[in-house]
Amino acid sequence: MKKVRFLTAVLLFVLAAGAMVQAGDFSHIEAILERLDAQSRFDGSDFSAVLTMIVEDPEKGIEKMVVRQFRRDDGERFLLLIQEPVTQRGQGYLLEGDNLWFYDPSSRQFAHTSLKETFQGSDARNADFGSNTYSSSYEIEGYLEGTLGSFEVYIIDLKAVDETVPFPYVKLWVTKDSNLVLKTEEYSLTYRLMRTGLFPKYTKVGDVVIPVQMVFIDELVEGNKTQISVSEISTNDIPDHVFTKAYIERVNR
Amino acid sequence: MFLTMKVAFRNISRQKKRSFLLAGAIAFGMMVITLMNALTGGAVINIRDNFSHALGGHVFITGREWTEAGQMIMKIRPDANLDRLLEENARQIEAFTRRSQAMPSLIFGSQQTMHLLYGVDFSEEDRLIDSLVVVEGSLAELGKRDDIIVLPEPVAERLGVEVGETVLIRLETLTGQQNVGEARVAAFIKDQEELGLSAAYTSRANLNSLLGMEPHEYQILNMFVTDLDLVDQFARTFREGLLSPEEAEEAEDEPEVTVTVAGMPIDPGTRTQEVTPWEGTRYQVMNINQIMEAVELVVGVLNRVGLVIFLILLVVTMVGITNTFRMIMIERTKEIGTMRAFGMQQKQVKRIFLWEAVLLGLLGCLGGLVIAGVIALAVGSVSLNTDPSLQFFLNNGRITFSLPLQDVAVNVALVILTSLLAAYWPARAAAKMSPMKALSSHT
Numbered sequence: 001m002k003k004v005r006f007l008t009a010v011l012l013f014v015l016a017a018g019a020m021v022q023a024g025d026f027s028h029i030e031a032i033l034e035r036l037d038a039q040s041r042f043d044g045s046d047f048s049a050v051l052t053m054i055v056e057d058p059e060k061g062i063e064k065m066v067v068r069q070f071r072r073d074d075g076e077r078f079l080l081l082i083q084e085p086v087t088q089r090g091q092g093y094l095l096e097g098d099n100l101w102f103y104d105p106s107s108r109q110f111a112h113t114s115l116k117e118t119f120q121g122s123d124a125r126n127a128d129f130g131s132n133t134y135s136s137s138y139e140i141e142g143y144l145e146g147t148l149g150s151f152e153v154y155i156i157d158l159k160a161v162d163e164t165v166p167f168p169y170v171k172l173w174v175t176k177d178s179n180l181v182l183k184t185e186e187y188s189l190t191y192r193l194m195r196t197g198l199f200p201k202y203t204k205v206g207d208v209v210i211p212v213q214m215v216f217i218d219e220l221v222e223g224n225k226t227q228i229s230v231s232e233i234s235t236n237d238i239p240d241h242v243f244t245k246a247y248i249e250r251v252n253r
Numbered sequence: 254m255f256l257t258m259k260v261a262f263r264n265i266s267r268q269k270k271r272s273f274l275l276a277g278a279i280a281f282g283m284m285v286i287t288l289m290n291a292l293t294g295g296a297v298i299n300i301r302d303n304f305s306h307a308l309g310g311h312v313f314i315t316g317r318e319w320t321e322a323g324q325m326i327m328k329i330r331p332d333a334n335l336d337r338l339l340e341e342n343a344r345q346i347e348a349f350t351r352r353s354q355a356m357p358s359l360i361f362g363s364q365q366t367m368h369l370l371y372g373v374d375f376s377e378e379d380r381l382i383d384s385l386v387v388v389e390g391s392l393a394e395l396g397k398r399d400d401i402i403v404l405p406e407p408v409a410e411r412l413g414v415e416v417g418e419t420v421l422i423r424l425e426t427l428t429g430q431q432n433v434g435e436a437r438v439a440a441f442i443k444d445q446e447e448l449g450l451s452a453a454y455t456s457r458a459n460l461n462s463l464l465g466m467e468p469h470e471y472q473i474l475n476m477f478v479t480d481l482d483l484v485d486q487f488a489r490t491f492r493e494g495l496l497s498p499e500e501a502e503e504a505e506d507e508p509e510v511t512v513t514v515a516g517m518p519i520d521p522g523t524r525t526q527e528v529t530p531w532e533g534t535r536y537q538v539m540n541i542n543q544i545m546e547a548v549e550l551v552v553g554v555l556n557r558v559g560l561v562i563f564l565i566l567l568v569v570t571m572v573g574i575t576n577t578f579r580m581i582m583i584e585r586t587k588e589i590g591t592m593r594a595f596g597m598q599q600k601q602v603k604r605i606f607l608w609e610a611v612l613l614g615l616l617g618c619l620g621g622l623v624i625a626g627v628i629a630l631a632v633g634s635v636s637l638n639t640d641p642s643l644q645f646f647l648n649n650g651r652i653t654f655s656l657p658l659q660d661v662a663v664n665v666a667l668v669i670l671t672s673l674l675a676a677y678w679p680a681r682a683a684a685k686m687s688p689m690k691a692l693s694s695h696t
């Protein structure tokens with residue numbers, strides 16, 4: 001009987017300790033989130049790169065897209081210009097603060113769109129091409145310590161604090177030592193897994209650490225997957241006129 | 254008068270072949286305009302019915318409100334004012350439904366398709382349930398369970414799903430967040446894509462929960478009215494009844510537009526309209542006539558084109574009638590002289606000619622209407638399996654014809670008028686003929 005009581009007490013202690021991790025002090029996790037956000041922002045410099053996307057869809061097959069990205073985080077601006085496939089060449093996305101515009105050269109029209117939308121029917125979302133906003137858009141619900149492959153990680157459960165982000169719940173696998181996001185799981189409002197993101201390779205550009213390989217897996221439609229690799233990275237200054245509607249129109253002439 | 258009419262009728266009967274040809278020409282024109290008017294009239298009725306059926310009513314009320322985050326969303330909360338209006342106008346409402354709607358991705362395995370999904374309260378959707386043609390499965394569970402879905406057959410085929418299996422519904426909440434739900438397929442229904450009705454149906458509670466709405470909230474209130482002629486007035490009652498004091502003030506403050514191009518008002522300059530967020534719900538009331546305006550505009554143009562063709566045919570016929578009557582006048586010179594010698598007045602001679610023209614016109618109209626009726630009956634009895642987009646103009650795959658009596662009356666009046674006009678000068682010439690000269694004529 002004593003043995004049973006002792007085991008019960010141990011079990012209760014373990015559960016209580018676990019609960020403390022879940023509901024206790026998250027200050028160091030908050031600090032990690034702030035670091036994740038900060039190290040994804042190009043403050044004081046511009047960023048440009050070429051994104052090569054391989055979109056796998058069981059119905060449509062495999063498609064390759066090449067996109068040139070120009071980014072200026074001061075003022076929340078980016079420009080994504082599609083270079084391949086030829087049929088979509090010239091289409092572009094221009095972010096100006098809170099407004100995201102999509103330009104279609106065939107109609108020569110700009111249409112308002114949202115960072116929450118998927119990018120060109122792929123599994124990436126427009127928001128994936130900007131800096132992180134984990135610390136401002138989400139609150140910590142809990143975390144666990146664990147491993148992902150050979151990496152020691154924090155597994156952090158986040159809940160959106162507002163409706164500016166597409167996914168209301170996110171789970172992050174963040175390396176303990178270098179604070180890099182290795183994996184994300186994004187959930188619906190009904191807490192169903194919708195998308196998994198894998199970030200196997202990073203590169204350091206100045207003070208900024210960016211993933212140069214990303215894989216987004218649609219967890220609802222079997223076989224839907226998008227791989228993105230980042231190349232031709234540059235932090236050279238980008239002329240102001242690049243982040244304008246006129247520029248997108250001009251490059252299409 | 255009766256005598257002149259009798260003589261006119263006898264004259265027509267004397268020259269059967271000529272009368273037949275003249276009346277035939279008029280009949281042809283009458284047939285064309287009747288068929289054209291009836292065809293467009295029938296199409297308008299069919300389009301209106303099909304639209305009403307597709308949209309689920311004659312009057313549609315939507316509500317908009319602002320979230321705390323400054324986002325405008327479309328939803329209607331329970332509203333005592335709206336309930337009061339529904340109660341007060343209950344006599345004019347045949348049925349009403351409250352629906353939510355979304356354009357989600359329906360997913361099964363590796364297949365997905367985007368399709369219109371209505372969230373309906375099956376207990377108030379008898380009309381809908383009656384109109385659904387079940388191909389497989391059953392509608393028995395509708396209203397008993399929330400997590401079920403009814404799919405159009407082509408959608409089910411695209412997804413490769415069977416009745417009883419579960420599909421995923423991926424959509425965005427009203428505020429744009431990702432959400433996913435499950436629903437078991439209760440039945441496949443015959444697609445009514447041709448009627449613009451290709452929609453899947455689930456319970457409103459189920460769809461609301463996925464859209465981030467409360468079960469008793471909805472997005473559209475659809476009403477079928479008892480008298481379609483009063484639909485504008487009915488809609489106005491609701492529009493005015495649901496107007497908030499702030500909206501009324503804003504409407505008064507708006508500057509009046511005075512510049513018009515081709516009857517269409519335009520702004521004097523480019524004006525960026527800034528929407529100021531408001532408190533509570535603002536309603537928008539639409540009715541079927543507003544939706545039909547564009548269709549009726551096209552139909553109006555078609556009818557005018559038809560009228561022009563009809564008038565051209567009438568002018569051609571008029572020339573024929575004038576020539577024929579001049580010939581008749583020459584043929585009957587001696588007869589006219591005799592009648593005049595026996596005391597017939599000039600007016601009476603003229604009337605005989607004019608009555609002949611009227612009778613010919615009436616005969617032609619009658620013939621044209623009969624032929625048009627026969628053609629309409631024959632064409633209307635054929636069921637057409639044409640392009641699905643054409644089905645919107647048809648009634649259950651059949652062409653229908655509808656012609657208001659006043660349109661027939663106008664067409665008949667036009668024919669009579671032109672016939673009278675055509676016969677007037679020969680009739681006047683005949684009346685003015687001297688009896689002496691007429692009797693001494695060799696014709």
